Amino acid sequence: MSSLPGNVGGRPDSGSLEVIVPDGGTAIRWTSHGYPNSLAKWHYHPQIEIHLIREGSGQFMAGDGLMSFEAGHVALIGSNLPHNWISDIRPGERLAHRDVLCHVRPQTIRMLSSVFPETAGFEQVLRRALHAVVLSGESARQAADLLVAMGEHDEDRRVADLIAILSIFEHASPDESRTLVTPEYNPMVAVGAEDGINAAISYISKHLDEVSLQDAADAASMSPSTFSRFFKRVAGIGFADFVRRLRIGRACRLLSCTDMPVARIQRMSGYSNASNFNRRFLEETGLTPSAYRKNYSPR
Known part of the structure; x- marks a missing residue:
């Protein structure tokens, strides 16, 4: 294939x-x-x-x-x-x-x-x-x-x-x-987007703990404003929201599969501020990091 x-x-x-x-x-x-x-x-x-x-x-x-x-x-x-x-x-x-x-x-x-x-x-x-x-x-x-x-x-x-x-x-x-896809979605909005979107996703995934809009835009060979509009149009989600989802997903995996301290998981997930991490985690999962670990770690 x-x-x-x-x-x-x-x-x-x-x-x-x-x-x-x-x-x-x-x-x-x-x-x-x-x-x-x-x-x-x-x-x-x-x-x-x-x-x-x-x-x-x-x-x-x-x-x-x-x-x-x-x-x-x-x-x-x-x-x-x-x-x-x-x-x-x-x-x-x-x-x-x-x-x-x-x-x-x-x-x-x-x-x-x-x-x-x-x-x-x-x-x-x-x-x-x-x-x-x-x-x-x-x-x-x-x-x-x-x-x-x-x-x-x-x-x-x-x-x-x-x-x-x-x-x-x-x-x-x-x-x-x-x-998963909304009834209004039109695949034609993504015409010619393959190189840019794959370059951006690859860069974001590899640098999740420190990626910025400028970094991702550079990877896609676009200006930040152009890339921001492009990403939202093609992926159906804003750049910041996409990065947050990936970061909280990483935190969930580390909380449930490792014994790492929450503070270290916070940093590995791209959050330098504990209160910001806790707030974003709660918004995404409905639980605090500690409660998530208690509920989802193997017994």
Whole structure:
């Protein structure tokens, strides 16, 4: 599988086009990879994507939406919808088995529905996928198990796996299925943005404890004012809010997975002032750092 900028069916770039080539004689492309990885970037493709995060935590971007993710996160991404998963990792750290995913063209699903009317409900699944569907609870666990198992199955069995996964998305209860992208989102607002947005995200992720608007703008080769407008337009969230979400996400991971003092976590998350850190943490999570550690640290 390769990635390169381009144009599909006359549609201009809206993210980095990922050209997905299924194995010969198959319609379903299943793969897995770790993080960091050249494929783990802000990008889009004509195929729908069913994606499982097996390890780590961070922020999931799709269209103009942003949400936290952790291991067990399952999402369905619609055709040509820009998306990215940003894991919070230490310098030099690698998540060897982070991603499991499969791709299939929406036309293939529609052809299936034309032959088997029992799957007509998948059309609604495809429409919702244009806004990025995220599963939780038992629905996510069932879909995750099927997606992992798909990698061990022959091509014919993978068709059955795909139908079963789409059926889970179709029948998931409202409390276990949500969309992330706003109804008003237009992918065309991101035309030509792939280089700038990926450069900015990469720089922010690597320098999260000390990044500034000027630094990120320099990475994207823009003036700060131009970059600020650009980032809000493309990512659907302001630069400062985006950095805050990543920083609080890092603090959450360190609080729940380490015994580091809160003061050190505060500094590693980019906050020099304790009161500011506590206020931002409370706004984002509804808890103080100490209460979060008490609630979410392994017993």
